[in-house]
Amino acid sequence: MDVAIPLPVIMIQLLLGLVNGSFYAVLSLGLAVIAGLLNIINFSHGALFMLGAVFTWMGMNYFQLDYWVMLVVAPVLVGVFGIVVERTMLRRLYRFDPLYGFLLTLGLASVLEGVFRSFYGVSGLPYSPPAALSGVSNLGFMVMPHYRAWVIAASLAVCLATWFLIEKTRLGATLRAATENPKMVEAFGINVPLIVTLVYGFGTGLAGFAGVLAAPLMPVSPLMGQNLIIVVFAVVVIGGMGSIMGSILTGLGLGLVEGLAKVIYPEASATVVFVVMVIVLLLRPSGLFGKGK
Structure with a gap:
């Protein structure tokens, strides 16, 4: 006999799914930028996500910096680390x-x-949201934590700003041209190796930004990005390798699908993303928003 699922339960799970989808969107966006413009499959993205969270925890506990400062500082530090990796390795x-x-x-x-496991172990470090975002709002059908609303809004803002920068500006056109035909771009006096370095640094900085957002919602530990990165790679494949908007929409959409699956069929919630990936690869190998037939 079927049991009706209360609307508040569905809405709560969709909210949780949208929060997870926000992380998927930002992380897959960073991967898509690096893969689409530089043709690099960056499997360290999950570790860089962790690095952003750990840097934030260190800044707040060792240097008494607040969350808002670390929201800027941590992604920059992760981006600089990415630049060093690109230039030296x-x-x-x-x-x-x-x-x-x-x-x-x-x-x-x-x-x-x-390295971080040897210093901090794997149990997780305590981390609280900033006081300004610690409350909740009653929407009538559900209670909305302010911090989760902030995560969704901040993720969407960063994703859309990145899409606009790469797809709709002259700078973005230069970036795409530099990766598609570097010799022609160099003929115009543009430093292509510098562009490549900055793009990689920007993509890794997005992972660090996602880590700062995630830190108050999950235990800050060296392994926090290990399982997440597998899902994010699936998101990139489904959206279309290198597709900026595809990564954003697919990340958000799969977060909602995952949240809904936890209500309808909880046993499938951990695998629904990969089921979708298999179906998409069979029907459209280039991804939903990728180029190709």
Whole structure:
């Protein structure tokens, strides 16, 4: 006999799904920027997500910096770390098969997780949302925590700003041209290697930004990005490898699907994203928003 699911339960799960989808969108956006413009599969993205959260915890506990300062500082630090990695390691591999870059970033993720695990363990570090965002609002059919609303709003703002920058501005056109035909762009006096470095730094900075947002909602630990990155890769594949808007819409949409699955069929909630990925790959191998047939 079917049991009707109360509307408040559905709305709460959709809200939780939208919050998770916000993280998927920001993280997959960073991956899509790096993959689409630089043709690099950055498997260290989950570790960089963790790095943003850990940097925030360190800044607040060791240097007494507040959340709003770390919301800017932590992504910048992660972006600088990404720039160093690109200039000292990845740049040496561009002339080889992309698999080498993938293996390098995979090894880098393991090193980062191992280093922070040796200092902080895996149990998770305490972290609270800022006082200004610690309350809730009663919407009638559900209670909306202010911090979760902030996560959704901040994620959407960053995602849309990134899409506009890359797809609708002259700077974005230059970035795309520099990666598609670097020799022609260099003929106009543009420093293409510098552009490549900055794009990689920006993509890793997005992972750090997602880590700052996630820190008050999940235990800050060296392994916090390990499982998440698998889902994010699935999001990028479903949306279309390198598609900016595809990553944003797919991340948000799959978060909602995952949340709804927890209400309708909880046993499938952990695998529904991968089921969708298999179906999309069978019907449209280039992804929902990717180029190709």
